[in-house]
Amino acid sequence: MGDKLIGRIDLDGLQVFDAVMREGSVTRAADSLALTQSAVSHALARLRLILKDPLFVRTAGGVKPTPRAINLWDEVQDALQVLRRAVLPGEFDPFTARGTITLAVNDMIAQLLMPKLVQQLQDQAPHLRLSMPMRTFGESELRLEQGTLDFGLGLFYALQPSLRRRSLWTDDYVCLCRRGHPALAKPWTLEAFQAVHQVGVSPNGDLFTYADGALRYAGIERTVTILVSHFSCVPPMLQGTDLMALMPRFYAGAVADHYGLALLDPPFTLSPVKYELVWHERSERVASHVWLREQLVTALGRTEP
Structure with missing residues (x-):
């Protein structure tokens, strides 16, 4: 739409269009x-003239939108939602809310923890879209600063x-390997851990993974021979090999039985890892x-004070 066209479309007309799309009836x-x-009819007539499209066709049960109206509606809903938040930031009805919220997570969290959140959103905010791009170190933080991402969930540093x-x-962290792995039959020492070939997980392909960060802080090195970008790749690799992986305990416990894997506590002490929800200050009171922050807390059910 050109600037002249935008200037001729008033907010009332867009709200009328949105209401007719929602109700299916003038x-x-x-x-x-x-x-x-x-x-309502006069507002639609103005839009038809400006957009050069009938927008709606009368049927026995009401009105049917044209392809142009259907394509336009997504953008109109998002724009109206932004305006309503700006003008009435304290008012929010999840059941009628529209728009898209973006939450960066890795596949491990998406697989195990997001289904409950998705169910809550379907029940309480059926018209709200949730987009979950991959959480990558550095890029997610940059997108939060730029305003192209609403939330990040995972491990964050500075x-x-x-x-x-x-x-x-x-x-x-726990060590995850197949049942019957040779390491299980020997003394489990730091040297044994360092001798085992391991799978590392790095969403953006860096050789330095989150687990390696914890190890290096403890002054420990390991032998990583396979590097993958998704946690879900790891269990099948461990199932039929003598590889091992250092995994978050909640994920290792969830997949171990299905893949016939064993959990082994590391032969050293690592600092615990803290999973956090992160957002930009500009959306602090949106x-x-x-509302979504509280839904996340409820869905995960493991919140700390």
Whole structure:
């Protein structure tokens, strides 16, 4: 749309269009907006003229949107939602809310913890879209600063002062390997751990993984011979090989039985890892974001004070 076209479309007209799309009827749309049918019809007539499209076709049960109207509606809903948040930041009705919220997570968290959140959103906010791009170190933080990402969930280190964080749960690392692995029949020492070939997980392909960060802090090196970008790749690799992986305990416990794997505590002490929810200060009081933060806490059910 050019600037002249945008200038000719008023906010009232877009709200009328949105209401007719939602209700599928001019009469019901007029009732929902507390307008006369004549006012709704005139608003639609203006939009038809400006957009050069009929937008709706009359049917026995109401009106049917044209392909142009269907394509336009997603953008109109998102734009209206942004405007409503800006003008009425304290008002938020999840059941009628529309728009998209982006939450960066890795595949491990998406696989094990997000299904419960998705169910909550389906029940309480059926029109709200949740986009979950891959959480990658550095890039997610940059996107939060730029405003192209709403939340990040995972392990975070030093953050810019403009980013807010909330602790969700703390976990520790365990060694994961196949049942019958040769290491299980020998003394489990630091030297034995370092001698075993291991699988490392790095979403952005860096050789230095989160687990290696914890190890290096403890002054320990390991032998990584396979590096993958997804946690879900690891269990099948361990199932039929003598490889080992250093995994978060909550994930290792969830997949061990299915793949016939064994959990082994490391022969040394590592600092626990803290999973956090991170967002930018600009959205600190945005009602929809406040609501989603609480949904995440409820869905995960492992929140710390």
